[in-house]
Amino acid sequence: MKITALKFIALTAPLGDGKAYGMSKSLSAGRQSTLVRLTLEDGTEGWGEAWGMPPVNLAYEPFLASYVVGTSVFDIEHVFGRILARHYHFGVQNQMMAAISGIDIAAKDAAGKLLGLPVSRLIGGRRIDAVPFYASGGYLTETPEPDFAPQIEEMAKAGYRAVKIKIGVSPDSDVARVATAREILGPDVEILVDINTNYTLDIALESVARLAPYRVGWVEEPLAPQDVANLARLNRATTVPIATGEALYTVFDFKRLTDAGAADVLQPDLTLCGGFWQGRKIAELAHACHLRLSPHVWGGAIGLAAALHYIAALPLYPHSDNVPKPVLLEYDLGVNPLRSDLLKAPILPQDGVIRVPDGPGLGIEIDPAALERYGA
Known part of the structure; x- marks a missing residue:
């Protein structure tokens, strides 16, 4: 079952004045995330989540879609390996890896739905x-x-x-x-x-x-x-x-x-x-x-x-x-x-x-x- 579409969705939830909270280095005035929606050729959708700043994740969408779309959802990990091998100059400590994370979670979600099995x-x-x-x-x-x-x-x-x-x-x-x-x-x-x-x-x-x-x-x-x-x-x-x-x-x-x-x-x-x-x-x-x-x-x-x-x-x-x-x-x-x-x-x-x-x-x-x- 091949992947036919990949979509990143930016989400932001401001907390409001005086409600920031966080850690020793800084406080957060809101929460944000990037959802990943992956669609298969039969219409099955898988959902994932990518950490980090949504605008940066969204910038990676067309690049990663060029690899992912057309691939069997069950073969997705080989695609990730190919990306890292071909583009090793990009490194791995970056938003590309966060975006890949979201895609992988979405792929496992979609595969589980196809098979009628939980991801675990x-x-x-x-x-x-x-x-x-x-x-x-x-x-x-x-x-x-x-x-x-x-x-x-x-x-x-x-x-x-x-x-x-x-x-x-x-x-x-x-x-x-x-x-x-x-x-x-x-x-x-x-x-x-x-x-x-x-x-x-x-x-x-x-x-x-x-x-x-x-x-x-x-x-x-x-x-x-x-x-x-x-x-x-x-x-x-x-x-x-x-x-x-x-x-x-x-x-x-x-x-x-x-x-x-x-x-x-x-x-x-x-x-x-x-x-x-x-x-x-x-x-x-x-x-x-x-x-x-x-x-x-x-x-x-x-x-x-x-x-x-x-x-x-x-x-x-x-x-x-x-x-x-x-x-x-x-x-x-x-x-x-x-x-x-x-x-x-x-x-x-x-x-x-x-x-x-x-x-x-x-x-x-x-x-x-x-x-x-x-x-x-």
Whole structure:
């Protein structure tokens, strides 16, 4: 079944005055994404999502369509390999790879619809039907001190068993935020922290050491993603797991991490790293290196659905009957209409897990009214 059309759709959702939120480096005043619609010759449509600035993604559409259109949907990964081989001067750490990611997700969605199978069964087999998650919040805002504790209180009321909070302003601020979170959440909730690459090695070492009494589950992106050598030094200097990978592209970037012993938890984002195509390779790398995996999700509803299928298909190895720490999905608590409003049936947590959609492909249905409302 051949692909007959490829369309990129830019979406933007402004948050409004005073509602920006984000991380140590900057706040976001809105959410944006690029949807990918892929059409097959029988009219079947597949949907994907590409990370990054929509205008840049849209600029890649005609170039990538020249390769993709006319190809069997089941042969799409060979097309991607040909693009990278022929145009190696472009590199892989760019929006072209994000656009390829969206195309691959859309192709897997369409293939699943053709076969009447969920994507998880196409990429390794569906091992689980529901995925545990951590609630990603505790954001920095325009008024970070008064806004922080209420965010954590809402997490406590919801009963989340694992949460992630933003730190990275300074070691003093890190201690204050984590101490507040621990006091509100209690001793049993796993607290993960995210620096978003705002530190140099010496500051990261200080922060991680000072957070030790609060038993954080991992420190995410303590250093710039390019600083593999110092990530390895930090990892050797602490017993706290180091997590990173949301800004890395393809298995080649992740192999640099594993070769250096620079991370304990790999965090590919399927809408950026190369879709399921590269996501499966990264999972095999983690498998071979006996490292944990937890996909990054901070986009829209399609990326969330893709991550659910991805986790559902991951092997249990090296565990068997007892799983000390299951693979966790990131579930963003921030206001995000591109996640909450995009689907006719939104993907929501329930009883500590999020169910993997049951239908063919990604198992989701786009709401045309939302496309109209948020179309840029």
